[in-house]
Amino acid sequence: MKNKECDLSEITRIVYVVLKERATEEERDIFERWLHNSEKNKILFDKFNDTSFLLQKYKIYQEIDLKYNRKQFNKKLKYKKRRRVLVDVIRYASIVLIPLCVFWFLKRDSSEDLNLEFGKEEVSLFPVLVLENGKEISLVDSSNEMLQRKKGMEILVQENAVVYTDSFVQSSDTSVYHCIRVPSGCNYVVSLADGSKVWINSGSELKYPVTFLNKERIVYLSGEAYFKVSKNDIPFVVKTQDVDLRVLGTEFNHRAYPDEKKVVTTLINGSVQLKATEEVKLHPGEQSVWCDEKRQFVVREVNTYLYTAWKDGRFVFENTRLEEIFSTLSRWYDLEVIYINSKAKDLKFTGDMTKDEDFRTIVDVIGENERLLINIDGNRILVGLK
């Protein structure tokens, strides 16, 4: 055995590939020699095969909130820097400057705005149906189950879809709303009582009435959904935070994730009317982008496939900024992306792939870009430029 200190990371790598049964013959040899080198090594290797150890480590890892620690680390660094500056100032400055220094010190706390958000809220793993009484039903395991059948109304939970049927109109239950919450990593389809069908994308929420009785068919959306609205004389209205969308019967995709600060509507056929502080009407093949900051609509023609492929289980990008690609991918795969150089966000990519892909494959392909530097570490991705 060579000097121990020399092959620390090499042995780590070899032990790992041996555990994963991916070792080459040469690596196996080195491993065997290492294993028989000392009793300690054997004891160590047994630990890796003991699931209780792995679980124990895993649990400690889960307790460490990296975002919080990043913030603390930055704080400490800033404090150190300021203190160093302060020491210099005191050393050289005259007594007149001391009040200024005091002011500086006092200001220190308020100026440390690093705007890092704290840990994620608790997310459920499966789509959830929230009933009018607040009761939550997990939609993963209740295939082909009749949820409710009363007063001519049926709610049937099928695989990956909830179906509402309203066989005759009754006057009660006007304001009964249900809600479907879809977490990252899945899609869900709901058929509403009027026959309209809505594909709800990951990380989104749709609130809708159980029956439509009013002058308008109003639903509320946070996130992204594809609507196939059944033709009817009663207008169908999709409300998001800033934008009201109004149609009679058409197909369109509506994307309004609160954190993206914009609402993107893509019309497939028919026509839609959008209303915020101003109004705009779309024709098939057009897309409008409402920007929270500028508070106006911008309309352009697009290849609609790019914006609706998600409902058929595909990711499609055409000349799309990297930041946008990762924003979409992270909603599906639950990723955290950290940019070492923010310029990397503006690189543009084109691609088409299925959502069943291991995200590492997708990220690896993007990483083949010769200017880009990508490292995957768990569900964290570091992105930098060379």
Place this chain on the structure above:
Amino acid sequence: MSDDQLEDIFTEGILSNNDVFIRILFEQYFQSLVVFATRYITDIDTCQDVVQDVFVYLVESKQKFNSKDHLLAYVYQMVKNRCLKQLRHEDVKEQYSTFYKENQAFEDSLYNNIIEEEVFKKLVVEINLLPNYYKSVYLLVLEGKKNQEIAEELGLSIETVKSYKKEGKKILQNRLKGMSGLELVFLYWHI
């Protein structure tokens, strides 16, 4: 390979100790160093504090290293020293974690402890890569729970648990086989 490129930047950084290097180091080693610190100090908040301080020291001291192994040995040793100092400082011997007490016989082998943390880090990463629903099932499997118990705990049917176990296993195995037969075309890139 992107991993190698990062490795290169990292290696360069080891020699010069620049900002990018510290950021990469933080993202990749913070958690494993905290886990390592829990060998000495039970309280995880104290452990995180200690490791933060080590990183601050690395920035401040502009310490440079000859190699990755040099860096690893240095950083782990420093976390260990600071943990022990903390314990002396607080003079609370009960603070020594049970892990430390039980493993004192091997405590001299920092070398093996580093390997342990670094390999477990990779294994934990593997678990975290599983989609959430497979992960929740897999973790209960690790706990040694039976299908029936898992089904009850997660509110799933036994059939679902079985299929998740199978799927999760498939995903882990596919990762090993490498990526093949992919329907994936990234055509070109431009800035």
